[in-house]
Amino acid sequence: xxxxxxxxxxxxxxxxxxxxxxxxxxxxxxxxxxxxxxxxxxxxxxxxxxxxxxxxxxxxxxxxxxxxxxxxxxxxxxxxxxxxxxxxxxxxxxxxxxxxxxxxxxxxxxxxxxxxxxxxxxxxxxxxxxxxxxxxxxxxxxxxxxxxxxxxxxxxxxxxxxxxxxxxxxxxxxxxxxxxxxxxxxxxxxxxxxxxxxxxxxxxxxxxxxxxxxxxxxxxxxxxxxxxxxxxxxxxxxxxxxxxxxxxxxxxxxxxxxxxxxxxxxxxxxxxxxxxxxxxxxxxxxxxxxxxxxxxxxxxxxxxxxxxxxxxxxxxxxxxxxxxxxxxxxxxx
Amino acid sequence: xxxxxxxxxxxxxxxxxxxxxxxxxxxxxxxxxxxxxxxxxxxxxxxxxxxxxxxxxxxxxxxxxxxxxxxxxxxxxxxxxxxxxxxxxxxxxxxxxxxxxxxxxxxxxxxxxxxxxxxxxxxxxxxxxxxxxxxxxxxxxxxxxxxxxxxxxxxxxxxxxxxxxxxxxxxxxxxxxxxxxxxxxxxxxxxxxxxxxxxxxxxxxxxxxxxxxxxxxxxxxxxxxxxxxxxxxxxxxxxxxxxxxxxxxxxxxxxxxxxxxxxxxxxxxxxxxxxxxxxxxxxxxxxxxxxxxxxxxxxxxxxxxxxxxxxxxxxxxxxxxxxxxxxxxxxxx
Numbered sequence: 147x148x149x150x151x152x153x154x155x156x157x158x159x160x161x162x163x164x165x166x167x168x169x170x171x172x173x174x175x176x177x178x179x180x181x182x183x184x185x186x187x188x189x190x191x192x193x194x195x196x197x198x199x200x201x202x203x204x205x206x207x208x209x210x211x212x213x214x215x216x217x218x219x220x221x222x223x224x225x226x227x228x229x230x231x232x233x234x235x236x237x238x239x240x241x242x243x244x245x246x247x248x249x250x251x252x253x254x255x256x257x258x259x260x261x262x263x264x265x266x267x268x269x270x271x272x273x274x275x276x277x278x279x280x281x282x283x284x285x286x287x288x289x290x291x292x293x294x295x296x297x298x299x300x301x302x303x304x305x306x307x308x309x310x311x312x313x314x315x316x317x318x319x320x321x322x323x324x325x326x327x328x329x330x331x332x333x334x335x336x337x338x339x340x341x342x343x344x345x346x347x348x349x350x351x352x353x354x355x356x357x358x359x360x361x362x363x364x365x366x367x368x369x370x371x372x373x374x375x376x377x378x379x380x381x382x383x384x385x386x387x388x389x390x391x392x393x394x395x396x397x398x399x400x401x402x403x404x405x406x407x408x409x410x411x412x413x414x415x416x417x418x419x420x421x422x423x424x425x426x427x428x429x430x431x432x433x434x435x436x437x438x439x440x441x442x443x444x445x446x447x448x449x450x451x452x453x454x455x456x457x458x459x460x461x462x463x464x465x466x467x468x469x470x471x472x473x474x475x476x477x478x479x
Numbered sequence: 480x481x482x483x484x485x486x487x488x489x490x491x492x493x494x495x496x497x498x499x500x501x502x503x504x505x506x507x508x509x510x511x512x513x514x515x516x517x518x519x520x521x522x523x524x525x526x527x528x529x530x531x532x533x534x535x536x537x538x539x540x541x542x543x544x545x546x547x548x549x550x551x552x553x554x555x556x557x558x559x560x561x562x563x564x565x566x567x568x569x570x571x572x573x574x575x576x577x578x579x580x581x582x583x584x585x586x587x588x589x590x591x592x593x594x595x596x597x598x599x600x601x602x603x604x605x606x607x608x609x610x611x612x613x614x615x616x617x618x619x620x621x622x623x624x625x626x627x628x629x630x631x632x633x634x635x636x637x638x639x640x641x642x643x644x645x646x647x648x649x650x651x652x653x654x655x656x657x658x659x660x661x662x663x664x665x666x667x668x669x670x671x672x673x674x675x676x677x678x679x680x681x682x683x684x685x686x687x688x689x690x691x692x693x694x695x696x697x698x699x700x701x702x703x704x705x706x707x708x709x710x711x712x713x714x715x716x717x718x719x720x721x722x723x724x725x726x727x728x729x730x731x732x733x734x735x736x737x738x739x740x741x742x743x744x745x746x747x748x749x750x751x752x753x754x755x756x757x758x759x760x761x762x763x764x765x766x767x768x769x770x771x772x773x774x775x776x777x778x779x780x781x782x783x784x785x786x787x788x789x790x791x792x793x794x795x796x797x798x799x800x801x802x803x804x805x806x807x808x809x810x811x812x
Contacts, residue, residue, distance in 0.1 A: 257628045260653070264604060267597040271771065277610045280767035281760050286752035287769035295590045295775040315652050320593070419619035427614050434613035436620040438604065442628040 147221055148197040149177040152185070153228075157205040160443060161228045161450035173457040174201055182207040194219045201460070203453070205229055211236055216243040224460050228446075228453045230254070232470050233478055241475050246460075250441070251468030252308035253452035257440030259312035262358050262388045265411030265433060266301070269356070269384035270294040272409060274433040294382065296320040302344065302354030304371070305361030305389060306331045313358065314339050325354065328361070347371075351378035356386070363390040364477060373398030384409040388439045391415035400425050403432050413439045480554055481530040482510040485518070486561075490538040493776060494561045494783035506790040507534050515540040527552045534793070536786070538562055544569055549576040557793050561779075561786045563587070565803050566811055574808050579793075583774070584801030585641035586785035590773030592645035595691050595721045598744030598766060599634070602689070602717035603627040605742060607766040627715065629653040635677065635687030637704070638694030638722060639664045646691065647672050658687065661694070680704075684711035689719070696723040697810060706731030717742040721772045724748035733758050736765050746772045 151170065158167050171177060178197060185193075191212040194202075198219045202208075205228045215237070216222055224246040227235055232249050241247065268274065271293055279285035297320050303310045306328035317324055318340075325342040327350040336343045344350045347370070351357055357379055361367055371394040379385055387394060391414045403410050403426065412426065413435040426432050441449055456466050470478070484503065491500050504510060511530065518526075524545040527535075531552045535541075538561045548570070549555055557579040560568055565582050574580065601607065604626055612618035630653050636643045639661035650657055651673075658675040660683040669676045677683045680703070684690055690712055694700055704727040712718055720727060724747045736743050736759065745759065746768040759765050774782055789799050803811070 256630060260600065260628055260630065261604065264597065264600040264606070267593065268601065268606065270775070271594065271597060271768070273597070273601065273606060273766070273768075274610055274614070276768050276771075277607055277766065278614065280753070280769065281607070281611065282615075284755035284760060285769070287771060291769070291771065292776040293771045295593055295773075295778045297589060297593065297778060319648050319652070420613070422617035427617060433606070433610065435604070435606075435609050436613065436618070436624070438609075438620060438624065438626045440628075442603070443625040445628045445630060 147176070147200065149174045149199045149201045149203075150194070150197055151177055151179045151203045152182050152190075152208040153179075153203065153205050154181060154183060154207050157207065157228070160446040161205060161453070163447055163450070166447070166450050166454060169454055170203055170457060173454070173461055174203065182209060185209055187212070191218065194222070198222070200224065201226065201457070203228070203457075204235055206234070208235055210234065211240055213237050214239045214243060216240065216245060224248075224466075226453050226456055226460075228449050230449075231478065232475065236470075236475070238472070238475060241470065241472050246466060247470040247475075248453070248456045248466050248468055249470060250449035250452055253448045254441035254445065255308040256312040257442050257445050257448075258309045258388055259316055261413055261435070261439040262309070262313050262360065262386055263316045265386040265388065265413065265435075266356055266358065266384060267296060268433050269386065269409035269411050270296050270299075272431070275430040278430050296356070299323065299356055300325070300354040301356045301358065302326065302350045303341075304328070304347065304350060304357065304359050304393075306335065306341070307360070307362065309388070310358075310360045311335075311339055313360070314341055325350065347375055348378065351375040352380075354383070355380060356384045359385070359387040359389045359393055361389050361393055362477065363392055367393055369393065369395045371395060371399075373401070376402050379408050381407045384411065386411040388413045391418065403429050406431050409433075411435075413437055480509070480533065482507045482532045482534045482536075483527070483530055484510055484512045484536045485515050485523075485541040486512075486536065486538050487514060487516065487540045490540065490561070493779040494538060494786070496780055496783070499780070499783050499787060502787055503536055503790060506787070506794055507536065515542060518542055520545070524551065527555070531555070533557065534559065534790070536561070536790075537568055539567070541568055543567065544573055546570050547572045547576060549573065549578060557581075557799075559786050559789055559793075561782050564811065565808065569803075569808070571805070571808060574803065574805050579799060580803040580808075581786070581789045581799050581801055582803060583782035583785055586781045587774035587778065588641040589645040590775050590778050590781075591642045591721055592649055594746055594768070594772040595642070595646050595693065595719055596649045598719045598721065598746065598768070599689055599691065599717060600629060601766050602719065602742035602744050603629050603632075605764070608763040611763050629689070632656065632689055633658070633687040634689045634691065635659065635683045636674075637661070637680065637683060637690065637692050637726075639668065639674070640693070640695065642721070643691075643693045644668075644672055646693070647674055658683065680708055681711065684708040687716070688713060689717045692718070692720040692722045692726055694722050694726055695810065696725055700726055702726065702728045704728060704732075706734070709735050712741050714740045717744065719744040721746045724751065736762050739764050742766075744768075746770055 303326040636659040
């Protein structure tokens with residue numbers, strides 16, 4: 147029986163820098179280190195069968211596990227997946243068979259919150275407009291130019307999970323007027339964060355200067371941000387999406403964007419990569435990023451640390467952080 | 480004797496919204512309200528002579544006071560100037576004659592700090608590059624795209640006045656590795672802010688990932704940021720200037736910018752408006768703003784509140800906040 151570390155060199159360098167790999171090896175015990183390049187799914191399945199590992203340490207490039215993997219590798223108990231999207235690696239049948247799986251959990255939330263704050267600040271200062279003006283039009287401000295600050299603004303968050311709670315920490319030095327709409331979250335979490343609870347999306351969009359979309363994408367949430375909601379954002383306000391593009395009626399968002407009354411910051415889109423012909427491209431009140439919210443390359447180490455902590459927990463208590471059960475698996479994007 | 484309020488409608492609406500004007504009028508006692516449009520300097524001097532005011536409330540559009548103004552208006556004691564640059568309004572001779580003058584002081588510092596934080600975050604995420612790529616090139620990220628976070632980064636501040644201290648508050652949720660170089664500032668101020676003191680600019684630029692230029696412009700500081708200093712910023716690092724353009728050797732900054740190894744965020748320039756032909760325009764690693772650090776239009780009210788507080792203090796104790804003495808006048812930009 148040999149555990150398996152299946153990572154590329156870049157994955158090792160970014161997730162497990164400065165001694166992280168050595169620590170993982172120590173925690174895993176007997177192991178083989180394989181590189182996923184040129185490893186097809188058949189060879190990968192054979193390797194797993196031959197090694198019959200207890201633990202697999204994996205990342206983006208690791209091939210998908212075979213269906214009903216524990217039929218082939220009965221000793222396999224735990225897959226420590228360093229990134230987020232477990233569906234790229236784990237078939238549902240493995241979870242059904244009782245395989246324990248962890249991913250980066252909320253260790254990367256703060257980088258997405260950082261991206262959200264940046265987009266909000268960029269909306270306030272109209273950075274997209276000014277970048278276009280300064281770089282392509284040879285322009286400068288004039289007496290008519292106005293600009294806004296985030297200080298004292300009303301900020302509404304749609305969703306109140308780990309990213310939102312990190313965002314609140316970053317927003318607090320600017321404003322105490324923070325509210326969130328997230329029906330499932332208990333009142334105590336709102337109270338701890340000093341965030342006002344808002345019951346309906348209608349209120350959330352009407353009563354804030356800035357709305358940040360941070361909700362998880364579920365069937366119920368698909369295109370939940372309608373034209374009616376978006377039109378409630380007051381003129382001069384802002385809408386930022388770092389959650390998922392499919393939460394928003396993007397055709398409606400485009401119609402509203404074109405009117406130029408609000409500033410918009412987008413990191414996510416219903417179709418990714420964003421099509422070359424997307425009408426959002428070119429609109430000076432819409433800042434566009436290519437889904438790079440988080441984790442940033444330099445903070446993948448946080449996800450690596452989270453994985454190491456889980457390997458440590460696996461060896462000690464067995465109580466893993468952010469274990470992906472069937473329920474979480476089904477809700478994962 | 481009649482006090483004078485000389486403000487445009489826009490100045491009243493932005494500096495003194497929601498009852499601010501009424502409060503100013505109450506604090507000033509007998510007054511006349513004049514609008515500076517079409518008020519030439521001669522008519523303005525006559526008006527001052529005829530009113531012989533004790534207080535003048537002024538802003539950007541108010542014409543310059545006549546030389547030795549107290550020879551004409553012996554009762555004039557206090558000019559409450561709502562914006563910052565008193566040299567646009569007050570001849571040195573008036574201060575020599577004992578005139579008390581206040582401006583917005585540090586009431587607007589936080590908005591400039593906000594702009595600095597935004598530029599730093601934009602450098603980390605390469606917002607200028609991505610705006611160009613997303614809006615003009617129809618692009619999307621690829622496997623080679625890397626991005627950075629401000630979390631845990633080393634941030635060095637050149638200058639440790641009011642803006643820097645506000646910036647520290649905004650930086651703290653991201654990193655504790657903040658240092659500053661500002662020879663004149665007492666150690667106690669560093670200790671209170673939890674900021675490490677750095678003795679030399681050489682160390683400041685060598686030992687930080689991000690350097691923010693926030694120093695006052697003095698004769699001694701003119702182009703103090705040399706090519707040698709700029710080249711010390713580590714590859715992948717960032718340089719942000721929200722202080723004054725003339726603090727920096729901009730030719731050297733351009734040469735370094737062109738090499739693309741660091742990200743740069745600029746709100747200020749040696750020559751403003753930035754010439755249409757400036758070589759900085761078009762460089763995808765240089766985010767450019769047209770000197771709109773602060774205050775933002777919506778936070779001019781903070782400067783108005785500061786002015787009202789000083790009118791109140793003038794009436795009560797006479798101890799004004801941020802009184803501009805000859806020393807401050809000579810150092811003002």
